[in-house]
Amino acid sequence: MDFSQLLEKRRSIRRFLDKDVSLELVMEIIQDACMAPSAVNGQPWEFIVIRNRPLIKRLSDESKANLIAEIEKNPDCPAVKYESILRDADFNVFYNAPCLVLIAGPRDLHSLEVDCALAACYFMLSAAERGLGTCWIGLGAYISDPILIDAIGLPDSSAIVAPVILGYPETVPPVPARNLPKILKVVS
Amino acid sequence: MDFSQLLEKRRSIRRFLDKDVSLELVMEIIQDACMAPSAVNGQPWEFIVIRNRPLIKRLSDESKANLIAEIEKNPDCPAVKYESILRDADFNVFYNAPCLVLIAGPRDLHSLEVDCALAACYFMLSAAERGLGTCWIGLGAYISDPILIDAIGLPDSSAIVAPVILGYPETVPPVPARNLPKILKVVS
Numbered sequence: 001m002d003f004s005q006l007l008e009k010r011r012s013i014r015r016f017l018d019k020d021v022s023l024e025l026v027m028e029i030i031q032d033a034c035m036a037p038s039a040v041n042g043q044p045w046e047f048i049v050i051r052n053r054p055l056i057k058r059l060s061d062e063s064k065a066n067l068i069a070e071i072e073k074n075p076d077c078p079a080v081k082y083e084s085i086l087r088d089a090d091f092n093v094f095y096n097a098p099c100l101v102l103i104a105g106p107r108d109l110h111s112l113e114v115d116c117a118l119a120a121c122y123f124m125l126s127a128a129e130r131g132l133g134t135c136w137i138g139l140g141a142y143i144s145d146p147i148l149i150d151a152i153g154l155p156d157s158s159a160i161v162a163p164v165i166l167g168y169p170e171t172v173p174p175v176p177a178r179n180l181p182k183i184l185k186v187v188s
Numbered sequence: 189m190d191f192s193q194l195l196e197k198r199r200s201i202r203r204f205l206d207k208d209v210s211l212e213l214v215m216e217i218i219q220d221a222c223m224a225p226s227a228v229n230g231q232p233w234e235f236i237v238i239r240n241r242p243l244i245k246r247l248s249d250e251s252k253a254n255l256i257a258e259i260e261k262n263p264d265c266p267a268v269k270y271e272s273i274l275r276d277a278d279f280n281v282f283y284n285a286p287c288l289v290l291i292a293g294p295r296d297l298h299s300l301e302v303d304c305a306l307a308a309c310y311f312m313l314s315a316a317e318r319g320l321g322t323c324w325i326g327l328g329a330y331i332s333d334p335i336l337i338d339a340i341g342l343p344d345s346s347a348i349v350a351p352v353i354l355g356y357p358e359t360v361p362p363v364p365a366r367n368l369p370k371i372l373k374v375v376s
Contacts (some may be wrong), residue, residue, distance in 0.1 A: 001190070001191070002189070002190075003189070003191075003194060003220075003313065003314065004220070007193060007220060007223040007310070008223075008315070010223075010225075012225055012229075017203065023374065027369070027371075030358065030369045030371070031193070031369060032191075032195060033369075034366050034367070034369050035195040035196075035198075035363075035366065037198075037200055037312065037324060038292055039326055041364075042314040043366065043367045045369075045370070046370045046371075046372050047369060047370065047371050047372065048371075048372045048373050048374075048375075049325070049371065049373070049374045049375070050374075050375045051374075051376045052367075052375045052376060055375055062350075070363065077301075078298040084313065087319070104372070110266040111266075111300050111326065113196065113302055114301055114302075114305045114350075116348075117301070117302045117305035117306055118305055118308075118309050120306075121305070121306050121309035121310070122309070123225070124225065125191065125313070126191065126195075128190040129190075136225060138299065147292065151375070152372075152373055152375065153372045153373030154372065155372070158372070161302075162302075162325070175223075176229075178222050178231065179222070179231045180225065181215070181219060181221075181222050181233075181235060182220045182233070182234045183215075183218070183234075183235050183236075183237065184234050184236045184340075184341045184343070184346075185236050185237070185293070185340055185341030186236075186237045186238075186239075187190065187236075187237070187238045187239065187240045187243055187339070188211065188239045188240060
């Protein structure tokens with residue numbers, strides 16, 4: 001598979017086969033993620049691997065509850081456009097995926113969001129290259145219950161940037177039409 | 189070239205051959221960048237392509253001056269560790285690259301940093317796949333002079349997230365040793 005084929009194969013996947021992803025494979029993908037560039041080569045990324053569906057479901061419920069509380073406090077927050085699905089008790093923000101990898105890092109690091117996004121990008125491409133599907137779940141990062149924080153081993157000093165679900169896709173949908181690139185200016 | 193070879197070939201490049209990159213090639217790489225995932229498929233990225241070395245040098249001088257002003261105002265800011273190179277008149281933050289692509293987007297968008305980081309990741313991999321070298325220049329985003337803002341066509345509503353230099357590498361250095369992945373916890 002060459003790079004242009006890989007770009008077409010990397011789709012956001014939200015429907016998975018009922019098949020676990022081996023820990024060995026997850027670790028290979030994490031190794032690839034660590035090849036990403038980072039600000040001053042800081043490699044600040046940290047990984048939490050969760051292959052336990054009941055725990056993934058609890059994390060979904062926690063993130064939904066925290067987002068709903070945020071919406072009730074601040075009706076202008078970005079999460080408000082998801083309010084109806086967040087209030088749907090049957091909706092699992094992690095789409096019942098068999099594996100969830102949380103990419104995190106030191107919360108005080110200036111470049112943390114960007115560094116972890118680069119690692120997540122490599123992670124998603126590496127997974128696609130191996131026939132796996134992923135989706136970055138922005139709604140899944142809102143974990144604050146101390147019991148759950150302890151269950152996932154997240155230190156106080158770290159923040160979750162990229163929750164990425166991982167599994168074998170039911171199907172890989174075709175690439176939808178993309179917007180044309182928005183070129184603001186060319187100066188030659 | 190398969191994906192693992194591509195991961196080894198994508199190095200941060202700071203020394204370039206004196207050879208221009210064709211606009212056609214830059215546009216192909218931007219097309220690939222637009223295949224990146226983004227929050228709710230917003231594709232908010234905007235691109236400014238600068239193949240004019242005197243303008244790139246002016247942008248370098250502007251960004252350096254703004255960072256030095258920031259350091260003088262706030263000696264605890266993250267840029268302080270670059271103070272000596274920023275005060276070096278001969279240092280071009282863009283390493284005299286023949287081409288600079290600024291990846292920007294709506295400054296009020298919650299997910300802007302992450303969305304543009306994903307596009308930059310795809311951009312850097314696509315360039316490597318084509319034998320080109322890139323480096324994300326975090327120090328190059330601090331452009332505020334209205335004359336320069338106008339020269340690069342950046343609207344008031346947009347912010348620069350990822351300045352990426354592009355050119356033909358003098359050499360592609362071997363992959364330096366990476367840190368071992370930091371796995372905080374595995375829950376199976």
